Amino acid sequence: MIEVVFNIPGPLREFTENRSSVRVDVKDGANLREALLVLFAACPGLRDRVLTESAEIRRHVNIFVANEDIRYTGGLATAVRAGAEISIVPAISGGITQCQGMVLRSYH
Amino acid sequence: MIGQTLDHYRIVAQLGEGGMGVVYRARDEVLNRDVALKLLAHGALDKVGSGHLLREAQTASSLSHPNICTIHQVGQTGDDFYVVMELIEGRLLSDLLTTTGLSMEIVTRYGAQIADALAHAHDRGIVHRDLKGSNVMVTAEGRVKVLDFGLATRMEREEISEITLSYDTLESKLVGTLPYMSPEVLRGHKADHLSDLWALGVLLYEAGAGRLPFRGNTGFEVTSAILSEPPPPLPPSVPHGLAAVIQRCLMKEPAERYQRASEVRAALEALQGAVLQSRHPSEETRGPRTLVLRGMEHLTVKNRDVLLLVGTNKGAFLLRSSRDRTKWDVAGPYFHGQGVYAMGYDGRNGRHRLWVSTNSLMWGTFLRSSDDFGRIWTNPLEASIRFPIESGAALKNIWQFCLGRADEPDLLYCGVEPAALFESRDAGESWSLIRGLYDHPQRPRWMPSNGGLFLHTIVPDPGKKERMYVAVSAGGVYRTEDSGSTWQARNNGIRVVFMPEKYPEFGQCVHKIVLHESRPQRLFLQNHWGLYRSDNRGDSWQDIARGVPSDFGFAMLMHPHDADCVFILPVESDEFRCTPEGRLRVYRTRNAGGSWESLERGLPQKGAYETVLRDAFSTDSLDPAGLYFGTRSGKLFQSRDEGKSWKKILEGLPQIVCVKAALIQIDGAPGSRPKPKPTAKRKTPRTKSVRRGKRR
Numbered sequence: 049m050i051e052v053v054f055n056i057p058g059p060l061r062e063f064t065e066n067r068s069s070v071r072v073d074v075k076d077g078a079n080l081r082e083a084l085l086v087l088f089a090a091c092p093g094l095r096d097r098v099l100t101e102s103a104e105i106r107r108h109v110n111i112f113v114a115n116e117d118i119r120y121t122g123g124l125a126t127a128v129r130a131g132a133e134i135s136i137v138p139a140i141s142g143g144i145t146q147c148q149g150m151v152l153r154s155y156h
Numbered sequence: 157m158i159g160q161t162l163d164h165y166r167i168v169a170q171l172g173e174g175g176m177g178v179v180y181r182a183r184d185e186v187l188n189r190d191v192a193l194k195l196l197a198h199g200a201l202d203k204v205g206s207g208h209l210l211r212e213a214q215t216a217s218s219l220s221h222p223n224i225c226t227i228h229q230v231g232q233t234g235d236d237f238y239v240v241m242e243l244i245e246g247r248l249l250s251d252l253l254t255t256t257g258l259s260m261e262i263v264t265r266y267g268a269q270i271a272d273a274l275a276h277a278h279d280r281g282i283v284h285r286d287l288k289g290s291n292v293m294v295t296a297e298g299r300v301k302v303l304d305f306g307l308a309t310r311m312e313r314e315e316i317s318e319i320t321l322s323y324d325t326l327e328s329k330l331v332g333t334l335p336y337m338s339p340e341v342l343r344g345h346k347a348d349h350l351s352d353l354w355a356l357g358v359l360l361y362e363a364g365a366g367r368l369p370f371r372g373n374t375g376f377e378v379t380s381a382i383l384s385e386p387p388p389p390l391p392p393s394v395p396h397g398l399a400a401v402i403q404r405c406l407m408k409e410p411a412e413r414y415q416r417a418s419e420v421r422a423a424l425e426a427l428q429g430a431v432l433q434s435r436h437p438s439e440e441t442r443g444p445r446t447l448v449l450r451g452m453e454h455l456t457v458k459n460r461d462v463l464l465l466v467g468t469n470k471g472a473f474l475l476r477s478s479r480d481r482t483k484w485d486v487a488g489p490y491f492h493g494q495g496v497y498a499m500g501y502d503g504r505n506g507r508h509r510l511w512v513s514t515n516s517l518m519w520g521t522f523l524r525s526s527d528d529f530g531r532i533w534t535n536p537l538e539a540s541i542r543f544p545i546e547s548g549a550a551l552k553n554i555w556q557f558c559l560g561r562a563d564e565p566d567l568l569y570c571g572v573e574p575a576a577l578f579e580s581r582d583a584g585e586s587w588s589l590i591r592g593l594y595d596h597p598q599r600p601r602w603m604p605s606n607g608g609l610f611l612h613t614i615v616p617d618p619g620k621k622e623r624m625y626v627a628v629s630a631g632g633v634y635r636t637e638d639s640g641s642t643w644q645a646r647n648n649g650i651r652v653v654f655m656p657e658k659y660p661e662f663g664q665c666v667h668k669i670v671l672h673e674s675r676p677q678r679l680f681l682q683n684h685w686g687l688y689r690s691d692n693r694g695d696s697w698q699d700i701a702r703g704v705p706s707d708f709g710f711a712m713l714m715h716p717h718d719a720d721c722v723f724i725l726p727v728e729s730d731e732f733r734c735t736p737e738g739r740l741r742v743y744r745t746r747n748a749g750g751s752w753e754s755l756e757r758g759l760p761q762k763g764a765y766e767t768v769l770r771d772a773f774s775t776d777s778l779d780p781a782g783l784y785f786g787t788r789s790g791k792l793f794q795s796r797d798e799g800k801s802w803k804k805i806l807e808g809l810p811q812i813v814c815v816k817a818a819l820i821q822i823d824g825a826p827g828s829r830p831k832p833k834p835t836a837k838r839k840t841p842r843t844k845s846v847r848r849g850k851r852r
Binding site for chain 1: 158159168169170171172181245251516517518519520522535536537538539542543545547548549550551
């Protein structure tokens with residue numbers, strides 16, 4: 049078995065007991081898909097946020113294994129090595145400021 | 157530790173860390189189940205001795221109660237002591253409390269469960285000794301589980317006097333425990349069942365008031381407050397009955413407290429019966445996990461109020477008013493940053509449940525509900541609406557939420573993108589894809605419209621259970637006569653401008669269909685170009701666009717009491733999707749499409765290039781009916797006189813995509829328990845009123 053570390057983005061930490069990283073053990077020679085399955089077993093709630101029901105990584109979620117975007121390293125088949133850091137990162141942080149900065153006005 | 161095995165427990169991941177040690181998620185390789193394994197810190201053992209701890213844990217492992225975390229095994233390998241416990245999925249009560257969002261109903265309900273757990277343990281001679289928010293978990297189903305019974309180390313007399321005289325900052329391990337300690341324990345008495353009841357009082361106070369009753373920067377200050385100061389008055393949001401229970405738990409003199417945990421439980425259960433909103437539905441029907449929204453003012457909704465659900469592309473807002481509909485309280489944004497395209501209120505069968513779909517660009521689409529008007533929402537671990545894996549499809553958005561007929565109170569529908577219909581027959585617990593429509597041979601030839609390929613309109617026939625209509629952009633109208641097993645395209649007479657064949661069997665870009673329950677055979681339809689009526693359940697359609705500035709538009713609304721009266725909000729064209737001439741006008745027919753008239757009093761008639769989307773138009777069904785619509789530019793308009801005159805009630809919202817009005821009926825709903833009058837002395841915090849808020 050080898051240990052890998054998942055870096056969890058803020059919006060998903062409600063499913064990791066607020067931890068920013070989660071260590072999991074995977075079998076030697078595992079790929080990203082297998083590592084994700086271990087992570088999802090440890091932290092239910094992450095799976096449906098990271099993958100669609102057809103088991104594809106959501107379009108606006110990027111995953112990096114050791115700083116490499118897995119879209120260029122074989123996707124879910126990307127191999128993970130012992131001690132690898134795997135980062136789940138939202139691709140773009142779509143405009144919540146519009147809402148936070150808004151002012152409600154009333155007319156009576 | 158991860159990956160190591162203790163006895164037959166394989167450690168999978170770390171769950172948390174506390175003063176007593178580290179808690180791991182582990183796999184019981186023999187019984188093939190997941191468990192929580194607490195590996196005790198060496199220091200914790202030195203002080204009390206391993207034999208003592210083992211005895212305590214063994215005694216505690218005899219407890220079997222739904223509100224107590226079960227201890228499966230206590231073990232030792234080498235120098236390591238560990239306790240194997242039931243794995244509980246949920247959140248710590250202490251975490252829920254810091255979000256300041258627990259309603260008093262929930263506080264009361266959780267309190268009764270904790271009291272029940274204490275009663276069970278006390279009857280067996282087991283005292284908790286360290287009850288606090290971080291030792292209580294709330295599971296996915298809303299059930300309380302008290303952790304670490306009998307595992308708390310006993311404090312020696314010297315240690316206690318050290319704390320009470322400490323002028324230093326609190327030691328970290330005491331920060332969590334000291335504020336819950338009772339006066340007699342601080343004086344050096346042994347902790348007993350009455351000191352557990354004190355701790356329960358502290359916990360209830362904290363949950364009710366959002367802060368601890370006895371506070372200070374040093375151990376000395378906290379101890380002084382516990383020993384000699386009365387707890388500060390509870391805020392008015394805590395109902396009188398709950399405040400009385402808390403006060404009695406916090407009597408300095410143990411003999412003046414409740415003498416048994418079962419008495420506290422009985423008192424809290426009696427209060428549960430008296431609260432207005434929460435009793436029904438129970439935690440069993442709650443979603444798998446809950447979410448309390450932080451730092452937000454919530455609505456206090458009373459019987460007979462009018463509720464407006466407003467969904468925008470960046471979050472949802474809730475508005476309430478009494479039936480005069482002159483003053484609105486506003487709460488939100490809920491789920492800010494996420495698109496809320498479908499909303500609904502289910503008041504059937506004694507429920508008071510809000511439903512929203514939340515669509516995050518990154519993290520997907522989830523259906524959530526709230527049984528307390530927005531304080532607490534379900535936060536499902538798994539998406540309840542999902543395409544079967546073999547379909548290869550993935551949910552993009554939920555566009556429509558629709559209740560089944562009144563006589564089928566557990567029936568719900570959702571229309572989604574990619575175009576499909578989902579159904580729940582258990583009030584939203586589980587959902588399934590309607591295969592009859594999804595497998596329809598014409599479906600592969602449906603074409604995406606401007607907004608995608610989605611099912612946005614669901615119209616159950618109020619007269620016949622098996623009949624229902626749906627509309628798909630762009631697939632057209634489909635009707636079932638057999639509860640969804642088979643579907644027929646029903647677009648005869650509806651024109652298509654974007655295909656060479658102008659009247660095809662299907663492929664129309666229908667925007668909305670409405671009907672009146674008193675004449676279910678007659679339908680009205682707003683098309684992508686074209687206004688239509690069918691007098692034969694959709695078998696054929698005739699053009700009724702006479703006297704409107706444009707027959708393009710999205711929203712269409714049926715008058716709640718007049719089957720001949722329909723409202724629309726025309727926009728200029730598919731290229732210029734704004735109100736014609738910069739004038740915001742509602743059009744009304746009162747003769748089933750024979751003629752249309754403009755309703756514009758109070759609406760801007762100059763430079764108002766607005767768009768009202770298909771689900772952003774609603775009525776409250778009062779008499780006279782209130783009408784409501786929201787614009788893409790974030791303005792919300794209201795009419796209290798069926799459209800004769802209008803006023804703007806809000807602006808500055810994100811793009812409004814959904815407006816739904818609902819009447820709240822708490823008394824006498826069929827199937828509901830008798831409930832107290834809303835005049836019961838129930839004080840909850842007022843939300844910010846719009847009138848008292850910022851003015852232009």
